[in-house]
Amino acid sequence: MPADDPQSVLKVSNLGKRYPGSRKDVLADLNLRVEKGEIFGLLGPNGAGKTTTISILSTLIKPTRGSVKICGVDALAHPLKVRPLISLIPQEIALFSKLTGRENMVYFGTLFGLNKTALELKITETLGLLDLDAFADQLISKCSGGIQRRFNIACGILHDPALIFLDEPTVGMDVYSRNALLDRIQQLSLKGSTLIYTTHYMEEAEKICSRVLIMDKGVCLAQGRTDDLISGIGKCRNLNELFLKATGKKR
Template structure:
């Protein structure tokens, strides 16, 4: 579903590459985790694959569509759940979803029904006509997710989708993502919650300094590394224990 070939990104005035000659294949209907310390290049990689920023060099395709030749088709094929809330705080949940649905060419009775159905699935039906600025963090995360999947994308990019949410909201979000995946959506997911990634992802790649350090199923990575009992042990052995503060 996703083919990445020698992809690199160096920001203007930056000393180093944020992503460096990265190659990767992600299978159709896979849940693939991109893991790494702060500043490892995860968000930059997702931003390039989402067509939000241009690569410095290299190429990629999603469902055989390339950024250079099929930019508009590519954008319709993907959904993006950013780390920051991409919602209008003074608008209601329903108004936000109606707006984003219209951006994807959705409208009318079908869109209205889908919005209400999706809000109900994520426990937000009674809050449909309340302003986003009154919502808790977990509620905003759930609306943020819905705004990205109304057009039923083939590929969904998730950048820290459960950061800062309560346990109940996290559970609802993960269950909904698993349901989407079973219905055919390929998911690319970044997170610092390594226990969550271990149980959620089919395969993971650990990225550090813009390069892939290791990739495979969580079980493979744990069994192949001496003294590792979980994905966090693998992560710390391969990326080190020093702090990675990043601004």
């Protein structure tokens, strides 16, 4: 990281994207900074530009303009240097159903280049962190949806990424499993992980995100500390009310 900005894991400046043949930007002049250990909420309705933003930040697609720095590295100029520093954990379960949770972790850890000794230690540590020890040797196909989602995260953090992108990780989960997963995500933050969190559940973001950015149609509508935004924009009662006010959406 740069010496003058030691805590910034992600810095985005004037980021814009327009797809070929389109007359309109899908992302317009986005600016944000995320510090080490933060859980930063990227919020917006369908079509807001969240997926495009995450795809650019994780080096999957290139923007039309702007800059992205991850741990001080220019992600647009040096994507191969950045990719070992990040993890993109998708909404879909990206695991092998005919393998156990542990076997999936061995597979993905090997892809990350961890040697056998280091991998065994990381698997033990990660199983404990996400409270998965009791399920490690069960086939993924036999695990509940909530446990599968925890293994989804477990496989994505074995290489200690500096920045983790979590895309709608609790979709389709029951309330108990959702709360359990949110607790584990907060534990990742407490251990120093930095997370970009996208969700349609405003109560989730209000619970775990220190700061949020609300966007719609590719434009940032509000950004700041969660508590400050709730009390500052129209004196809203909660993040859901703020979201509806900012986006103009109805209940």
